[in-house]
Amino acid sequence: MDMPDIRVILVRPQHPGNIGACARAMKNMGLRHLVLVAPQRFPDDEATARAAGADDILTHAQIVADVRAAVAECVYVVATSARERSIAWPRLGPREAASVLCEQAAGGPVGLLFGAERTGLTNEEVDFAQALVQIPVDPAFPSLNLAAAVQILCYEIRCAYTGAAVPPSAHVPAPGEAINRFLAHLEQTLIAIGFLDERHPRKLMRRLTRLFRRANPDVNEVLILRGILSAIDKPQPPRRDDSDPPNT
Numbered sequence: 119m120d121m122p123d124i125r126v127i128l129v130r131p132q133h134p135g136n137i138g139a140c141a142r143a144m145k146n147m148g149l150r151h152l153v154l155v156a157p158q159r160f161p162d163d164e165a166t167a168r169a170a171g172a173d174d175i176l177t178h179a180q181i182v183a184d185v186r187a188a189v190a191e192c193v194y195v196v197a198t199s200a201r202e203r204s205i206a207w208p209r210l211g212p213r214e215a216a217s218v219l220c221e222q223a224a225g226g227p228v229g230l231l232f233g234a235e236r237t238g239l240t241n242e243e244v245d246f247a248q249a250l251v252q253i254p255v256d257p258a259f260p261s262l263n264l265a266a267a268v269q270i271l272c273y274e275i276r277c278a279y280t281g282a283a284v285p286p287s288a289h290v291p292a293p294g295e296a297i298n299r300f301l302a303h304l305e306q307t308l309i310a311i312g313f314l315d316e317r318h319p320r321k322l323m324r325r326l327t328r329l330f331r332r333a334n335p336d337v338n339e340v341l342i343l344r345g346i347l348s349a350i351d352k353p354q355p356p357r358r359d360d361s362d363p364p365n366t
């Protein structure tokens with residue numbers, strides 16, 4: 119069975135052994151596309167040893183410099199986190215996340231982000247995702263080993279995909295990079311019109327990022343939003359005010 123294009127993205131993984139164990143966990147569940155964001159040590163014999171036969175996944179792993187590049191083609195992204203965050207991203211349980219990922223994969227590649235062993239994902243990295251998934255664990259000891267977290271989510275994805283046929287969605291979301299460019303444009307326009315103060319940005323752009331990721335617009339909707347921004351950016355031509363009462 120051909121599994122959907124769900125990309126497992128490991129962000130700054132520190133231990134090559136974990137990279138290998140993640141590849142193994144993926145291959146067991148039928149997932150193939152591994153993306154490594156700035157791995158500390160890779161390729162590495164320890165990674166190959168721990169992959170235990172899943173070394174083809176390592177050979178074909180895509181290596182990129184940052185999360186933005188990792189998710190540029192993705193139409194939907196879920197981030198994982200062991201800890202609570204001060205900003206409330208939309209939350210999914212692992213089962214729910216797996217079924218949403220399978221559903222969204224009908225529209226293009228989707229991504230599942232995992233953080234580094236010691237530090238996890240930064241808030242800026244989570245900003246690239248539409249939702250956050252936390253595997254329920256004992257709150258007194260919430261942090262799973264990276265490959266164990268990958269295993270649980272890949273298993274849920276397999277169950278979601280093989281268990282219930284997921285009807286293809288009619289909605290084709292825009293790729294992440296189109297949203298990134300829209301958000302950059304939005305920020306510039308908000309600065310230009312004096313709504314966003316660069317010296318005191320607070321959390322405005324993060325909140326707007328979350329709003330638009332959650333809305334998950336399609337390509338046409340992004341074009342409309344960009345068109346609105348361009349219209350705001352353009353100096354307004356002097357306009358005759360038709361609402362004035364006619365001169366009598």
Ligand code: SAH
Binds near residue numbers: 198260262264
């Ligand atoms: N000390 C880090 C933990 C990193 S564990 C922190 O506080 O964020 C490495 C990665 O494994 C995490 O970034 C996440 O991707 C995944 N992970 C670990 N425990 C998890 C959990 N309970 N739920 C979801 N992902 C988890």
